Amino acid sequence: xxxxxxxxxxxxxxxxxxxAGVSRTTVSHALNGLGKVDPRTRERIRxxxxxxGYRPNLRAQRxxxxxxxxxxxxxxxxxxxxxxxxxxGFYMEVAAAAAESALLHDYALxxxxxxxxxxxxxxxxxxxxxxxxxxxxDAAAAxxxxxxxxxxxxxxxxSPEEDTPYVDLRGRLVAxxxxxxxxxxxxxxxxxxxxxxxxxxxxxxxxxxxxRAEEHGWTPVVARVPESGGEQAGYECCAALLAEHxxxxxxxxxxxxxxxxxxxxxxxxxxxxxxxxxxxTRYDGLRARTCEPPLTAVDLHLDRAASDAVELLLxxxxxxxxxxxxxxxxxxxxxRASSLRTARA
Amino acid sequence: xxxxxxxxxxxxxxxxxxxAGVSRTTVSHALNGLGKVDPRTRERIRxxxxxxGYRPNLRAQRxxxxxxxxxxxxxxxxxxxxxxxxxxGFYMEVAAAAAESALLHDYALxxxxxxxxxxxxxxxxxxxxxxxxxxxxDAAAAxxxxxxxxxxxxxxxxSPEEDTPYVDLRGRLVAxxxxxxxxxxxxxxxxxxxxxxxxxxxxxxxxxxxxRAEEHGWTPVVARVPESGGEQAGYECCAALLAEHxxxxxxxxxxxxxxxxxxxxxxxxxxxxxxxxxxxTRYDGLRARTCEPPLTAVDLHLDRAASDAVELLLxxxxxxxxxxxxxxxxxxxxxRASSLRTARA
Numbered sequence: 001x002x003x004x005x006x007x008x009x010x011x012x013x014x015x016x017x018x019x020a021g022v023s024r025t026t027v028s029h030a031l032n033g034l035g036k037v038d039p040r041t042r043e044r045i046r047x048x049x050x051x052x053g054y055r056p057n058l059r060a061q062r063x064x065x066x067x068x069x070x071x072x073x074x075x076x077x078x079x080x081x082x083x084x085x086x087x088x089g090f091y092m093e094v095a096a097a098a099a100e101s102a103l104l105h106d107y108a109l110x111x112x113x114x115x116x117x118x119x120x121x122x123x124x125x126x127x128x129x130x131x132x133x134x135x136x137x138d139a140a141a142a143x144x145x146x147x148x149x150x151x152x153x154x155x156x157x158x159s160p161e162e163d164t165p166y167v168d169l170r171g172r173l174v175a176x177x178x179x180x181x182x183x184x185x186x187x188x189x190x191x192x193x194x195x196x197x198x199x200x201x202x203x204x205x206x207x208x209x210x211x212r213a214e215e216h217g218w219t220p221v222v223a224r225v226p227e228s229g230g231e232q233a234g235y236e237c238c239a240a241l242l243a244e245h246x247x248x249x250x251x252x253x254x255x256x257x258x259x260x261x262x263x264x265x266x267x268x269x270x271x272x273x274x275x276x277x278x279x280x281t282r283y284d285g286l287r288a289r290t291c292e293p294p295l296t297a298v299d300l301h302l303d304r305a306a307s308d309a310v311e312l313l314l315x316x317x318x319x320x321x322x323x324x325x326x327x328x329x330x331x332x333x334x335x336r337a338s339s340l341r342t343a344r345a
Numbered sequence: 346x347x348x349x350x351x352x353x354x355x356x357x358x359x360x361x362x363x364x365a366g367v368s369r370t371t372v373s374h375a376l377n378g379l380g381k382v383d384p385r386t387r388e389r390i391r392x393x394x395x396x397x398g399y400r401p402n403l404r405a406q407r408x409x410x411x412x413x414x415x416x417x418x419x420x421x422x423x424x425x426x427x428x429x430x431x432x433x434g435f436y437m438e439v440a441a442a443a444a445e446s447a448l449l450h451d452y453a454l455x456x457x458x459x460x461x462x463x464x465x466x467x468x469x470x471x472x473x474x475x476x477x478x479x480x481x482x483d484a485a486a487a488x489x490x491x492x493x494x495x496x497x498x499x500x501x502x503x504s505p506e507e508d509t510p511y512v513d514l515r516g517r518l519v520a521x522x523x524x525x526x527x528x529x530x531x532x533x534x535x536x537x538x539x540x541x542x543x544x545x546x547x548x549x550x551x552x553x554x555x556x557r558a559e560e561h562g563w564t565p566v567v568a569r570v571p572e573s574g575g576e577q578a579g580y581e582c583c584a585a586l587l588a589e590h591x592x593x594x595x596x597x598x599x600x601x602x603x604x605x606x607x608x609x610x611x612x613x614x615x616x617x618x619x620x621x622x623x624x625x626t627r628y629d630g631l632r633a634r635t636c637e638p639p640l641t642a643v644d645l646h647l648d649r650a651a652s653d654a655v656e657l658l659l660x661x662x663x664x665x666x667x668x669x670x671x672x673x674x675x676x677x678x679x680x681r682a683s684s685l686r687t688a689r690a
Contacts, residue, residue: 010493055492069468070415070455088438088631096437099456108455108469110415111444123414124453125470147400148355289635 011052020048068125070108071313073098074140074151075132077199078228089256090283090302091132094154097306098130105314112140122147127317130154130309133169134162136198152312154305156200165312167305167326171204174298174331178252178280179212181296181333185278185341187250191221191241193234193262194254201282205254221245225258234261242269242277250278250339256287259295263338278339293337301329356397365393413470415453416658418443419485419496420477422544423573434601435628435647436477439499442651443475450659457485467492472662475499475654478514479507481543497657499650501545510657512650512671516549519643519676523597523625524557526641526678530623530686532595536566536586538579538607539599546627550599566590570603579606587614587622595623595684601632604640608683623684638682646674 017024022045030037030045037045048054073095091113099109110124121129121143133155134141141164144151153166175192182190192209194202206222213220225237234257242248242265251266253259259281266277273279273293281288284297308326315324362369367390375382375390382390393399418440436458444454455469466474466488478500479486486509489496498511520537527535537554539547551567558565570582579602587593587610596611598604604626611622618624618638626633629642653671660669 068470070470072453088441092437092441095440095456096458099458103458106468108417108457110453110455111440112453113441113444113448123451125413125415286631286634289631 011054013054015052016045016049016054019052020045068127069106070110070124070126071102071310072110072112072121072124072126072129073132074112074121074129074144076135076139076141077133077197089285089287093285093302094130094132094306094309097303098310101307101310105310107310107314128152128313130306130313131157133199133201134158150313150316152309152316154309156204158198158200158203163323165316165324165326167308167312167328169201169300169305169328170331171201172208174201174282174300175205175208175252175254176212177298177331177333178282178296179209181335182250182252182278182280182339183212183216185250185274185339187278188216189218189221189245189247190250190252190278191223191245191248192252192254193223193225193237193241193258195227195258196224197227201254205252209252219245221248225255227255230257231261231264234258235265236261238262238265239269242266242271248277250280252280254282256281256283256285256295256297259338260287260291263291263293263295274337274339274341278341280339284334288336291338296336296339297334299332299334301331304329356399358399360397361390361394361399364397365390413472414451415455415469415471416447416655417455417457417466417469417471417474418477419457419466419474419489421480421484421486422478422542434630434632438630438647439477439651439654442648443655446652446655450655452655452659473497473658475651475658476502478544478546479503495658495661497654497661499654501549503543503545503548508668510661510669510671512653512657512673514546514645514650514673515676516546517553519546519627519645520550520553520597520599521557522643522676522678523627523641524554526680527595527597527623527625527684528557528561530595530619530684532623533561534563534566534590534592535595535597535623536568536590536593537597537599538568538570538582538586538603540572540603541569542572546599550597554597564590566593570600572600575602576606576609579603580610581606583607583610584614587611587616593622595625597625599627601626601628601630601640601642604683605632605636608636608638608640619682619684619686623686625684629679633681636683641681641684642679644677644679646676649674 013024013027017027026037027045030042031049075091095111102109110126112121121140128150129144131138131140131151131153134153134157136158151164153164155169156166157164192205194205210220223237223241225233234253238251251262253262259279262279263273266273271277280296282298284299288295288297305328312326358369358372362372371382372390375387376394420436440456447454455471457466466485473495474489476485476496476498479498479502481503496509498509500514501511502509537550539550555565568582568586570578579598583596596607598607604624607624608618611618616622625641627643629644633640633642650673657671
């Protein structure tokens, strides 16, 4: 598919130089805005280049400059099993905002979702990457390190030796706000469901839950659900929790797919949401909003967080070496019917 | 940020050749699976390369091969004004599915949403692109042609001279199904609201509407709304339509943001949805599902369409030259409360 295969030889910088009556260096400087070139000469060279249909070889330029002008959005978290709009979760919302921020700096955003992320992260031409909520010994992060590529994390990295810059998604505060909301709505026996990985959101939520359980005298009930299991795993886990601990009156399911499964399990056990068991989740996406009843969730300010992650990464690409942290704005609980006992219409 | 700036010189192909006691060409052939290399020699070279931490220079490889192994998802359609999950519309749903399909072929997907798409499409290193619902004289398509890059369209291209391969999103059938649904629900004076551009979805919908209006004796009411106006433009347009044509009993608003605005305008005019005025839309995304009442929409099989677009493009990259068309599966109306008069619970 090289242009030369499908027509006459494309014009080269030599053709432009000859037609404009200047040196190749002058053409290069004129077209790249480098060195000193008389403005009228520059204009003439540009006209000649346009007339000849000359396009600089982008790849050769990048090879010289050592830049891809592209960054990747990587994640080791399993993509939602289902297709359709329900795939439009956390990762894609971050992608939309990050793409916009990157393009404002003339960087393209390359999607490296977890399907085959292994091989893709080895082969994609990028200058660096944002790793979404890295797990401990995160596969995506390891591949980037192996390629010598700089990266930043969206969400605090959990590996002890990790000193990469990151955007703090305030996992502990998020869990704390959800648990406090449940307590205000009357919960006295809330359970916690987190992903089985060790991402900051799970680790932070367990820490927040254990502290509150001690403080309020709750019997701690913490369940870890395989991340790739989706709604069905959330359903099964919640059904088992309700069978083993029939007194549970609230479920804080950090992953939205688990929360949707939990609502179904509560119903199938003959209980009502929220009257018998309240359900809340973290990410305020399509799943939370279209669940019946709609799920209480948290505004994580993902637009801002994604944009901060892009800025951190571009800073590193410009040579910032000190590790740094961008802290997201205060998260905010968005209370909905799944947990509103006292203030329902 | 080149690796050489932050540590010892990275190993080169010469280092690998010396350590393995073979020529540079043999190393290159062994690592790239080219030429004839004894399998045991190949294994030994790979081991030496791994031990030395040798990584081939991806950019140099690509320059030689003339491949970026990346494709872009381009669109000239304005991105949703609002941030947050409501930005997760048509474009991002296509992106999620296309990224997965592309990665299965070891291609990365580069997001080139309409923010500054002009400059980004000139500078991103890609082998080709998918243009989402190109307008007449589409800016993204023009930039790709200017760079000599192959592209395919998702949705039939409307420019008369255009002969690029495309995935047919069956715009006429989609509009026809929505209008037939409205008629079944009792509409006798439906109005049509489309984007002001000439994308196939608008052109096809107007054609379908005009034919049906003639067939059923409807007074044709067609409004064209600026694409970048979002919900507010839909609101204002619908309010004006209701003031001018008070007998309207249904609005088919092709763009989901317009439909959400239309629901608000119907209410503010003192009418009820769906009892006085039904509202339906095309794309079954977050907006349609979270609208109050939820909007009747169409399953466009976007997963399949995005995957087909990737296959068409990769076919062109492999050298397929005949224009070709992939036809999406039959679209299907998903009836919801915004237009269910006769079958409501």
